[in-house]
Amino acid sequence: MRKQTRDEAIWRFLGYTFVLLVTLLMVVPIYWIIVASTLPEQAFLSAGTDIQLFPGSNFFANLEALQARESVDFIQSIWNSVFIAIVYTLLSLVLCSMGGFAFAKYEFRFKEPIFYAILATLTLPIQLLVIPLFLLISQMGLTNSYWAIILPWAANPLGIFLMRQNMKQIPDALLESARIDGATEFQLYYRIALPTMKSSLAALAIVLFLFQWNLFLFPLVVLNQGKYTIPVAINELVGAQRVYYDQIMVAAALSIIPLFLVFLFLQRHFVSGILAGSVKE
Amino acid sequence: MSTSSSNPVRDKLTAVREWAGQAVAPIWRAFIDAVRPARQAQIRATRSVGARLPFSVSAPYLFLAPFFVLFSSFLAFPILYTLYLSFHTYQGIGNATLFWINVGPIQFELTRIAQLEYVGLQNYQRLLGDALFQNALANTTFILLVQVPLMIVLGLALALALNASWMRFKGLFRTTIALPVAANLVAYATVFLLLLQDNGLVNTVFQMLGLPTVPWLSGGTELIPGPLKSVLGTGFWPRISLVGAVTWRWTGYNMIILLAGLQSVPQQLYEAAEIDGASRWEKFRYVTLPQLRPVLLFVVVTSTIGTFRLFSEPLIISEGGASLSATRTLVVYIYNIAFQQFQLGYASAMTVVLVGIVAVLSIVQLRIGGESDA
Numbered sequence: 001m002r003k004q005t006r007d008e009a010i011w012r013f014l015g016y017t018f019v020l021l022v023t024l025l026m027v028v029p030i031y032w033i034i035v036a037s038t039l040p041e042q043a044f045l046s047a048g049t050d051i052q053l054f055p056g057s058n059f060f061a062n063l064e065a066l067q068a069r070e071s072v073d074f075i076q077s078i079w080n081s082v083f084i085a086i087v088y089t090l091l092s093l094v095l096c097s098m099g100g101f102a103f104a105k106y107e108f109r110f111k112e113p114i115f116y117a118i119l120a121t122l123t124l125p126i127q128l129l130v131i132p133l134f135l136l137i138s139q140m141g142l143t144n145s146y147w148a149i150i151l152p153w154a155a156n157p158l159g160i161f162l163m164r165q166n167m168k169q170i171p172d173a174l175l176e177s178a179r180i181d182g183a184t185e186f187q188l189y190y191r192i193a194l195p196t197m198k199s200s201l202a203a204l205a206i207v208l209f210l211f212q213w214n215l216f217l218f219p220l221v222v223l224n225q226g227k228y229t230i231p232v233a234i235n236e237l238v239g240a241q242r243v244y245y246d247q248i249m250v251a252a253a254l255s256i257i258p259l260f261l262v263f264l265f266l267q268r269h270f271v272s273g274i275l276a277g278s279v280k281e
Numbered sequence: 282m283s284t285s286s287s288n289p290v291r292d293k294l295t296a297v298r299e300w301a302g303q304a305v306a307p308i309w310r311a312f313i314d315a316v317r318p319a320r321q322a323q324i325r326a327t328r329s330v331g332a333r334l335p336f337s338v339s340a341p342y343l344f345l346a347p348f349f350v351l352f353s354s355f356l357a358f359p360i361l362y363t364l365y366l367s368f369h370t371y372q373g374i375g376n377a378t379l380f381w382i383n384v385g386p387i388q389f390e391l392t393r394i395a396q397l398e399y400v401g402l403q404n405y406q407r408l409l410g411d412a413l414f415q416n417a418l419a420n421t422t423f424i425l426l427v428q429v430p431l432m433i434v435l436g437l438a439l440a441l442a443l444n445a446s447w448m449r450f451k452g453l454f455r456t457t458i459a460l461p462v463a464a465n466l467v468a469y470a471t472v473f474l475l476l477l478q479d480n481g482l483v484n485t486v487f488q489m490l491g492l493p494t495v496p497w498l499s500g501g502t503e504l505i506p507g508p509l510k511s512v513l514g515t516g517f518w519p520r521i522s523l524v525g526a527v528t529w530r531w532t533g534y535n536m537i538i539l540l541a542g543l544q545s546v547p548q549q550l551y552e553a554a555e556i557d558g559a560s561r562w563e564k565f566r567y568v569t570l571p572q573l574r575p576v577l578l579f580v581v582v583t584s585t586i587g588t589f590r591l592f593s594e595p596l597i598i599s600e601g602g603a604s605l606s607a608t609r610t611l612v613v614y615i616y617n618i619a620f621q622q623f624q625l626g627y628a629s630a631m632t633v634v635l636v637g638i639v640a641v642l643s644i645v646q647l648r649i650g651g652e653s654d655a
């Protein structure tokens with residue numbers, strides 16, 4: 001008995017040490033971004049031995065310098081990113097949940113082949129569609145519009161996959177009884193499927209938001225000044241002749257906030273919701 | 282076929298249109314055939330019973346239609362178009378302006394896309410002898426073999442620790458460890474570029490701890506033990522930096538997915554194993570791992586695809602002085618060829634090959650993961 005408790009204590013010690021160490025490693029770069037954003041450039045650029053570990057008072061000066069840049073309006077680009085990601089997420093949620101509902105709860109001809117064709121595109125690195133997509137978008141006259149980034153991946157294969165998996169759990173009897181009560185098929189989707197799928201929808205929302213938030217190559221190709229999303233705007237700061245790291249740090253610090261908020265609000269659902277799709281077939 | 286006009290491009294387009302018309306017609310017919318019998322059965326049922334429709338036959342199609350319209354125009358069509366492009370050549374005037382500095386010329390170049398010339402398999406043949414492509418493939422393989430296992434083992438260990446009953450502040454740890462996902466892609470790559478410079482924070486900390494400074498980004502062979510020098514080569518440290526950056530960002534994400542998987546393992550299985558006197562390791566080996574297999578599979582497949590997607594990290598990190606040859610991934614190379622050299626045909630051929638590699642890898646992984654289930 002005694003040996004067991006000592007064993008247990010050792011495991012706990014190792015577990016905590018490990019988790020704490022990793023947590024530290026994860027936090028340091030983010031902490032450093034925040035600290036660096038409040039310091040003048042020369043204070044953090046070459047750390048040397050007199051390394052600055054605490055925030056200074058230069059944040060607003062750096063921000064002002066950032067906003068003074070003519071090529072990039074960074075605050076605008078935060079708004080662009082947030083707007084695009086929200087519209088994209090909502091649109092994609094509707095498309096994927098409707099499609100997922102069809103795949104999970106109806107029988108129709110060619111159901112399996114269609115589903116697996118959609119699934120197969122999951123293995124596709126999406127950046128590689130940049131060439132034909134660019135041609136398509138410019139043919140449609142959508143270059144430099146929000147739609148250029150919202151539309152192409154609104155029909156998200158991962159989304160429809162997760163939705164199908166989760167909606168399979170809705171009992172058929174529930175749908176049947178609603179049908180008998182005179183509900184239309186759309187009401188089944190809207191009144192029954194959607195409310196029961198809340199946490200899956202939240203999980204998918206995080207995934208979609210993240211996906212859109214991180215798009216870099218395609219926005220780089222189709223967007224011009226004024227419509228830049230955050231990654232493109234930051235890249236613009238890097239690509240100039242001289243790299244203004246103080247401004248980049250402010251931009252980086254600001255860019256964390258929106259996603260952090262999304263994450264904080266939906267995190268609980270994320271754990272429970274994401275797995276239903278991945279676990280059981 | 283009409284008599285050929287003086288414009289070969291127009292001829293080709295006409296041919297494609299005719300072909301497309303023939304291809305679409307059967308699909309449409311099949312759709313009608315699919316709907317008709319069910320529709321008739323439904324009408325018959327309604328007439329005989331005089332009751333409400335049992336269900337609407339068109340409902341699934343209507344639900345799927347919006348998804349499918351966008352899917353086929355923005356995913357399926359571009360895939361086929363890439364395939365089409367890969368058998369053609371299109372050479373721009375060769376104005377290799379850096380893309381992010383000026384978007385104007387590229388747009389101009391691309392509007393002249395109609396000047397395509399059919400070259401058969403030439404693009405694919407060229408791939409075989411392209412040293413840069415092989416270099417990119419080797420770099421990607423390195424990251425795949427080092428980063429993916431590292432990240433998954435790390436993520437699994439974290440998930441196990443954070444799933445233990447005695448662990449406190451679980452929510453706090455989870456959120457913090459998953460936090461890097463919230464960092465903006467380009468922002469974090471830039472930050473790593475700064476942290477890993479020769480006199481950056483990481484090396485400063487190393488010095489304080491009495492460790493040697495590492496050429497994280499400049500990629501010399503320093504500090505690599507003698508016999509390994511020739512194997513790991515000059516690009517070792519930049520590659521390790523890339524691996525580190527990607528691992529930092531995605532481990533927490535994978536941890537959360539694995540954690541979700543762990544939580545769905547039925548407790549009774551552990552209780553039963555305990556009654557049988559199973560050790561900690563045996564419980565992990567015979568209960569946790571098999572139960573977790575589908576989730577692990579999901580994580581492995583998505584991480585593999587993620588590796589083949591790497592673009593902004595290598596692009597930005599290699600700007601920090603390292604030769605691009607150490608960190609050039611396939612997507613970076615394709616981007617160079619397509620948008621800096623305007624060889625869309627060749628870039629498309631590489632894309633097709635890359636998609637083929639990813640598809641084969643995914644299928645292999647799914648097979649391995651699925652079969653051992655039995």
